[in-house]
Amino acid sequence: MMAKKLNMKALFKPKARMPIELVKHMRELFIFIDQNTDAHEQKRKEKMEELTKAILEIRTVVYGDDDSEPNKDSCAQLTGEFFREDTFRLLIVCLSKLNLGDRQNATHVIANLQRQKVQLRIIALEYLENNIDIMDILIKGYEHSSDIALSYGAITRECIRHQNIARYVLESDYMKEFFYYIQTPNFDITSDAAATFKELMTRHKSTVAEFLSKNYEWFFHEYNSQLLESPNYITKRKAIKLLGDMLLDRTNSDVMARYVCSLHNMIILMNLLRDPKKTFKLETFQVFKLFVANQNKPPEIVNVLVKNRTKLIRFFNDFTIEKEDEQFEANKAQVINEISVLKLKRSNRKMSSVFSFRTNCAIQC
DSSP states (O other): OHHHHHHHHHHTSOOOOOHHHHHHHHHHHHHHHHHOTTSOHHHHHHHHHHHHHHHHHHHHHHHOOSSOOOOHHHHHHHHHHHHHTTHHHHHHHHGGGSOHHHHHHHHHHHHHHTTOOBTTBOHHHHHHHHTTHHHHHHHHGGGSOHHHHHHHHHHHHHHTTSHHHHHHHHTSTHHHHHHHHTTOSOHHHHHHHHHHHHHHHHSSHHHHHHHHHHTHHHHHHHIIIIIITOSOHHHHHHHHHHHHHHHTSGGGHHHHHHHTTOHHHHHHHHHHTTOSOHHHHHHHHHHHHHHHHOTTOOHHHHHHHHHTHHHHHHHHHHOOOSSOOHHHHHHHHHHHHHHHTOOOOOOSSOGGGSOBOOSSSOOBO
């Protein structure tokens, strides 16, 4: 009798939805949640439970589970349906209404679908190019509370894996907003915005080089004043590390050559060298050495290095790091040698106003 009951349950067990049906069902649930804000509490709760299940089922299709690997045909069908209509937009719009677990699963689904190919086409890119305003919604997500902002940030980083989408963000006014997002009082938002900013400035090298060349003046003015001279240690440390990554990239060689010909930039780096933390000092040294190694130093840079020669050589002789590093020692020796042989050059700048490098007291000009 018991076996009969079990067989009957298996017989009437709901049939699993096919990938296309899954996406359509999820879309209908998103539409209900988005448009029926005044729905009866019990009805809304039931729909949210259905949505939780639908998102989890879709995640299982694209990632597989303990028993099976994802099926390529199923993934292709699901991806095609997901981007055929505005399911992506609905998900983004409704993201703040989902609980944490659903947001995380939805973010993982989107990350996977960004890479899926359907008939050799990355249709996620095609969709975003035709619906580029979605990026506006995502980036403004940093203005939400932290848990929502982190979800928007994670999705943004997946989208800017596509070069054309990253170019859109780089060319938008949102780039200026990042200097604000990176310094918000909320540590989680600050860290996530910094991660997105780094991705934008390092992933697509040719696009980044073009952006920096076109926007050099305002970008590095903001970068220096807002990030490198920030009172926040973590902001400064991430900024100096990223600056080194950008300037040392061969694609940015023209930008690097321009940056290291600025006395103002070098003074900022000399100030940062005074930080007592060795890790931070090492990151700063990796950038400062570019000014010294520059074979086309402007006279004002040469004269500052010459005037501060004794103090700089003493500083670098005393500058050590915890682990032995032959490359660091070689770079340091090269910097010391280069500074040792410099000679004063005629400059329009009066020597009385030349920067003075101080290691144990307030820096003055």
